[in-house]
Amino acid sequence: MQRPTIADIALRAGVSKGAVSFALNGRPGVSEATRARILRVAEEINWRPHSAARALGGARADAVGLVIARPARTLGVEPFFARLLSGLQAEFSSQSIALHLMIVEDTQAEIEIYRSWVSERRVDGLVLIDLKVRDPRIAVVEQLEIPAVVVGGPGRHGRVSSVWADDRAAMLSAVEYLAVLGHTRIAHVSGLPEFQHTQRRSRALRDAATRLTLPRARSLHTDFSDAQGAAATRKLLAGAGRPTAIIYDSDLMAVAGLGVALEMGVAVPHELSIVSFDDSVLAQLTHPSLTALSRDTYRFGVQAAQTMMAVLANPTKTKNHKTETPRLITRESTSPTRN
Amino acid sequence: MQRPTIADIALRAGVSKGAVSFALNGRPGVSEATRARILRVAEEINWRPHSAARALGGARADAVGLVIARPARTLGVEPFFARLLSGLQAEFSSQSIALHLMIVEDTQAEIEIYRSWVSERRVDGLVLIDLKVRDPRIAVVEQLEIPAVVVGGPGRHGRVSSVWADDRAAMLSAVEYLAVLGHTRIAHVSGLPEFQHTQRRSRALRDAATRLTLPRARSLHTDFSDAQGAAATRKLLAGAGRPTAIIYDSDLMAVAGLGVALEMGVAVPHELSIVSFDDSVLAQLTHPSLTALSRDTYRFGVQAAQTMMAVLANPTKTKNHKTETPRLITRESTSPTRN
DNA sequence: TCCGTTCACTAGACCGGTTTATCATTGCCG
DNA sequence: CGGCAATGATAAACCGGTCTAGTGAACGGA
Numbered sequence: 156m157q158r159p160t161i162a163d164i165a166l167r168a169g170v171s172k173g174a175v176s177f178a179l180n181g182r183p184g185v186s187e188a189t190r191a192r193i194l195r196v197a198e199e200i201n202w203r204p205h206s207a208a209r210a211l212g213g214a215r216a217d218a219v220g221l222v223i224a225r226p227a228r229t230l231g232v233e234p235f236f237a238r239l240l241s242g243l244q245a246e247f248s249s250q251s252i253a254l255h256l257m258i259v260e261d262t263q264a265e266i267e268i269y270r271s272w273v274s275e276r277r278v279d280g281l282v283l284i285d286l287k288v289r290d291p292r293i294a295v296v297e298q299l300e301i302p303a304v305v306v307g308g309p310g311r312h313g314r315v316s317s318v319w320a321d322d323r324a325a326m327l328s329a330v331e332y333l334a335v336l337g338h339t340r341i342a343h344v345s346g347l348p349e350f351q352h353t354q355r356r357s358r359a360l361r362d363a364a365t366r367l368t369l370p371r372a373r374s375l376h377t378d379f380s381d382a383q384g385a386a387a388t389r390k391l392l393a394g395a396g397r398p399t400a401i402i403y404d405s406d407l408m409a410v411a412g413l414g415v416a417l418e419m420g421v422a423v424p425h426e427l428s429i430v431s432f433d434d435s436v437l438a439q440l441t442h443p444s445l446t447a448l449s450r451d452t453y454r455f456g457v458q459a460a461q462t463m464m465a466v467l468a469n470p471t472k473t474k475n476h477k478t479e480t481p482r483l484i485t486r487e488s489t490s491p492t493r494n
Numbered sequence: 495m496q497r498p499t500i501a502d503i504a505l506r507a508g509v510s511k512g513a514v515s516f517a518l519n520g521r522p523g524v525s526e527a528t529r530a531r532i533l534r535v536a537e538e539i540n541w542r543p544h545s546a547a548r549a550l551g552g553a554r555a556d557a558v559g560l561v562i563a564r565p566a567r568t569l570g571v572e573p574f575f576a577r578l579l580s581g582l583q584a585e586f587s588s589q590s591i592a593l594h595l596m597i598v599e600d601t602q603a604e605i606e607i608y609r610s611w612v613s614e615r616r617v618d619g620l621v622l623i624d625l626k627v628r629d630p631r632i633a634v635v636e637q638l639e640i641p642a643v644v645v646g647g648p649g650r651h652g653r654v655s656s657v658w659a660d661d662r663a664a665m666l667s668a669v670e671y672l673a674v675l676g677h678t679r680i681a682h683v684s685g686l687p688e689f690q691h692t693q694r695r696s697r698a699l700r701d702a703a704t705r706l707t708l709p710r711a712r713s714l715h716t717d718f719s720d721a722q723g724a725a726a727t728r729k730l731l732a733g734a735g736r737p738t739a740i741i742y743d744s745d746l747m748a749v750a751g752l753g754v755a756l757e758m759g760v761a762v763p764h765e766l767s768i769v770s771f772d773d774s775v776l777a778q779l780t781h782p783s784l785t786a787l788s789r790d791t792y793r794f795g796v797q798a799a800q801t802m803m804a805v806l807a808n809p810t811k812t813k814n815h816k817t818e819t820p821r822l823i824t825r826e827s828t829s830p831t832r833n
Numbered sequence: 834t835c836c837g838t839t840c841a842c843t844a845g846a847c848c849g850g851t852t853t854a855t856c857a858t859t860g861c862c863g
Numbered sequence: 864c865g866g867c868a869a870t871g872a873t874a875a876a877c878c879g880g881t882c883t884a885g886t887g888a889a890c891g892g893a
Contacts, residue, residue, distance in 0.1 A: 158613060160879055171843045176881060186841060206614035207549030208879035211848045218594065218616075227584035227792070230576060237569060237576035244597045245566035253616075254595045255557070258583045274497055275545035277557075277592075381775055410779045417781065436720055440749045442756065442781055453566070499849055510873045515851060525871060547849035550878045 159200045168196045179204075210276045218253045219463055220278035224265045224285070227258045229380060233407055234435040235452055239306070242456020243282065250464060252279075262287070266295050273299045280463050282306060283315075286351045302466040306459050307352050309475060316466050316474040318459040322352050325448045325481040326359035326402070329430050332483055333400045334367050337492035338428060342398035343374040344387045344408055356404065356432065371396060377408065384408025388415040392427070399492050400428040406438045409445055413488070424490035434484060443487030450481040498539045507535045518543075549615050557592045558802055559617035563604045563624070566597045568719060572746055573774040574791055578645070581795020582621065589803060591618075601626070605634050612638045619802050621645060622654075625690045641805040645798050646691050648814060655805050655813040657798045661691050664787045664820040665698035665741070668769050671822055672739045673706050676831035677767060681737040682713040683726045683747055695743065695771065710735065716747065723747025727754040731766070738831050739767040745777045748784055752827070763829035773823060782826030789820040 161175040168175065170189060177184040178193040185193070210216055221243070223230065230236050244254050255278050259265050269292070272278045280302035283292055293312050296303045308317035333341055343360050346353045357374040364372035375391065377383035384403060391398055392415070403409035409431035413423060421427050423443055431438050434449035455478055462476050500514040507514065509528060516523040517532035524532070549555060560582070562569065569575050583593050594617050598604050608631070611617050619641035622631055632651050635642045647656035672680055682699050685692045696713040703711035714730065716722035723742060730737055731754070742748035748770035752762060760766050762782055770777050773788035794817055801815050 158879095162879080172880080173844080173882075174842055177842090180881085184841070189841080203610060203613040205550075205879055206616055207546045208848090209881080210546030211544075211550060211850090211879080212881040227580040227587075230580040234573075234576075237573075240576075241566040241569040241597065244595060248566075248597055256583060256593045256595050258580065258587055271542060272592075274542040277545060381779075407775065410775075414779055414781075436746065436749070437776065437779075440720075440753055440776075440780065442753075497849095501849075511850080512852080512874080513872060516872090519851085523871070528871080544849050547878090548851080550849080550880085551851045 158205075159202045160205075161202070163200060164193060164196050164202055167200070168193045216277055216279050217251060218255045218278050219247060219280045219282060219460075220255045220269070220272050221257075221282045221284070222265045222268050223256075223258045224260065224262050225258070230258070233379065233405065234437060235405065235433060238435070238452040239284075239456040239459070242453040242458075243460045244456075245453075246457045246460030246464075252464075262291060266292060269295055269299065269301075273301050280304070280467050282459060282463060286312065287349045288351055288354060290351075302463070302470045304459055304463045304466060306455075309477075314473050316462055316476075318455070318462050318476045318478060320450060320455070320478050321480040322355045323359040325432070325483075326356045327363050328480075328483050329402055329432070329448055330360060330363040330367070330369075330372075332485075333402075333428060333430070333489070334363075334369065336400075336428065336489065338400040339369050340371045340396065340398040341369055341400045341402065342391050343372070344384055344391075344401060344403045344412065345374045345376050346379045346404045348376045353404065360402070371398065377404075379405055379408065381407050381411035385411040385415045388412035389419070392416065392419055392421055399426070400430065400489070402430045402432060404432045406431040406433045406435050406445065406447065409433075409447075410437055410441055413441055413443075413445070424488050425493065428489040430483075430489060432481070434481075439486070441488075446486045446489040447484050448481035449484045450479060454478075497544075498541045499544070500541070502539060503532060503535050503541055506539070507532050555615055555618050556590060557594045557617045558586060558619045558621060558799075559594045559608070559611050560596075560621045560623070561604045561607050562595075562597045563599065563601050564597070568717075569597070572718065572744065573776060574744065574772060577774070577791035578623075578795040578798070581792040581797075582799045583795075584792075585796045585799030585803075591803075601630060605631060608634055608638065608640075612640050619643070619806050621798060621802060625651065626688045627690055627693060629690075641802070641809045643798055643802045643805060645794075648816075653812050655801055655815075657794070657801050657815045657817060659789060659794070659817045660819040661694045662698040664771070664822075665695045666702050667819075667822050668741055668771070668787055669699060669702040669706070669708075669711075671824075672741075672767060672769070672828070673702075673708065675739075675767065675828065677739040678708050679710045679735065679737040680708055680739045680741065681730050682711070683723055683730075683740060683742045683751065684713045684715050685718045685743045687715045692743065699741070710737065716743075718744055718747065720746050720750035724750040724754045727751035728758070731755065731758055731760055738765070739769065739828070741769045741771060743771045745770040745772045745774050745784065745786065748772075748786075749776055749780055752780055752782075752784070763827050764832065767828040769822075769828060771820070773820075777825070780827075785825045785828040786823050787820035788823045789818060793817075 161172050164175045165172045174185050175193055178190040282304050284306045286305055286307050303315050305312045305315055305317040308319035360372055375387045377387055416423050416427050431445045431447040434447035438445035438447045458478050462474050500511050503514045504511045513524050514532050517529040596607055621643050623645045625644055625646050642654050644651045644654050644656040647658040699711055714726045716726055755762050755766050770784045770786040773786035777784035777786045797817050801813050
């Protein structure tokens with residue numbers, strides 16, 4: 156038989172469509188007795204709402220959108236996304252909210268997707284990641300007037316809510332730790348320079364270097380890939396006055412860098428200390444295991460989802476949720492300098 | 495201003511709603527001149543279709559559903575999912591199909607989600623992963639009459655299409671390789687026994703053991719976590735007549751197992767050879783690097799997506815796409831036995 | 834007793850498209 | 864020139880819900 160509609164329920168229960176709608180949505184306007192009867196009939200004929208019909212009336216889509224503008228191939232490699240995604244989705248699941256996911260080439264395409272999803276009412280909100288320095292998405296999201304959460308602030312994101320960790324404090328703690336161990340030549344293999352978090356970390360390193368008078372502190376930009384992480388390491392270790400410590404912006408690059416060091420005969424940690432700005436099994440399973448700035452990325456995703464749901468509940472209120480600052484976990488890849 | 499509708503276009507172009515609909519959908523019923531005029535107006539006022547309204551009329555949702563019934567936390571750790579997901583999505587993106595994603599607790603909840611997504615017309619098709627031995631989802635999907643693709647067959651999945659790799663042949667190649675190196679005591683740290691691919695691999699090992707007369711070949715089941723992988727390894731290495739080679743069903747477990755071996759003072763590869771049934775940077779970056787059965791999981795995802803689209807185009811035809819058999823990549827973690 | 838309120842419920846418009854039935858023109862053919 | 868088909872366009876129904884205005888009855892207070 157055809158899919159049952161509320162009209163069928165109304166017919167069987169002997170009431171009007173409106174009454175059925177009220178009853179099914181737990182709104183006032185029907186007596187408890189009638190409500191119970193309607194629910195029973197709905198159950199009997201196995202009725203389910205037609206989301207499209209609901210959406211036409213302006214109701215929720217019960218989905219949140221996430222667009223990732225990075226090469227698809229790199230995503231499977233980078234543990235960060237997968238963990239963030241599972242955290243996000245785990246929390247959304249508890250409210251039966253699905254994640255509408257799409258991977259695109261660039262920010263322009265991403266914006267196009269936002270426009271169409273919003274105008275087609277496919278999603279109730281958007282999660283933005285990889286905030287850039289002058290990010291064009293912010294204006295678009297504000298103009299579209301859709302609830303949104305930026306993962307990774309704080310920065311210029313106007314009235315849009317955000318969830319962020321204190322990258323600066325984390326970087327400072329890593330640099331100070333290395334300085335205490337006697338390191339003065341500290342390098343930083345960072346991510347894409349257009350990302351705000353990359354900039355914050357690089358700036359924190361510069362500031363710390365000035366304060367602690369570390370002469371050769373510098374950041375080398377990469378695209379986050381293990382290949383470029385390895386290349387940057389090779390360049391650093393081949394040059395004169397090579398660093399005695401390197402901080403990597405991702406554990407994947409740190410592991411790649413470790414491989415290069417071993418290959419070049421540079422002993423870790425005795426000749427080179429390595430710190431990863433991201434922690435995962437990857438960092439724990441290498442030998443030597445990697446000292447890392449650790450945070451619970453899964454939990455970060457959960458908090459992003461919670462913020463999203465708060466914004467959905469009250470779209471006018473901007474929330475800026477600061478999560479725990481990544482803590483330095485010392486493992487085998489760092490040690491005092493030898494002088 | 496309000497979102498423009500086809501009524502607005504009709505007004506401006508001086509035609510009826512119906513004519514606009516015909517023009518926008520490239521159907522006959524309007525002259526070329528009128529069509530051009532309508533398209534121009536639509537462009538001018540930046541009109542976009544309202545998917546909900548379309549769906550109400552029975553049109554496509556332009557989304558494919560994927561439900562994962564595993565603990566959310568483990569997903570971020572396991573590289574396989576992330577790579578599969580990016581392959582899937584990369585291919586779907588090319589047709590502007592979004593992925594509707596949800597993580598749930600168990601198969602029962604997964605089935606509930608299928609029912610609601612289908613009846614709410616949220617998705618055009620479903621991708622099923624982790625096929626179980628007598629998988630209840632198959633019957634549900636057939637009953638719902640929704641296009642579906644099973645990732646990882648072949649097995650009992652009725653008329654539902656599938657994309658699969660020859661696990662059996664892959665396992666045989668690994669065992670034969672180890673046998674040629676002189677190994678006779680080969681263990682297998684496998685995944686959950688209810689999964690069809692786990693069973694196929696275990697059975698292949700048994701068959702090979704019989705044919706090659708390897709006495710102590712056996713499979714230990716785990717839940718795919720690094721913790722259980724490590725525990726299984728510890729158990730294997732602590733016992734008397736310990737294996738000289740272990741095959742792990744995932745690279746994560748292989749890396750964990752490698753850690754345990756090093757910790758227990760068992761030299762790899764001289765005292766113990768390790769083979770991973772899955773390859774990723776993880777396997778390449780350890781020291782020693784891991785011999786692995788390698789396949790392009792990203793590509794696997796792409797092929798799954800292609801199959802899905804083929805099924806969407808022609809739902810009556812079942813497709814069973816066999817992908818490349820995982821090839822053994824020998825690295826540093828395997829060597830001949832010492833006698 | 835009468836009026837104002839509240840309550841339970843109904844009828845019907847509405848959301849933004851698609852589709853069908855219908856109609857007016859025009860062109861062609863015998 | 865009459866008849867028929869093809870073409871281009873329209874009006875209105877329809878999809879399955881939500882939501883608002885309105886109705887009738889019961890109830891309470893002055």
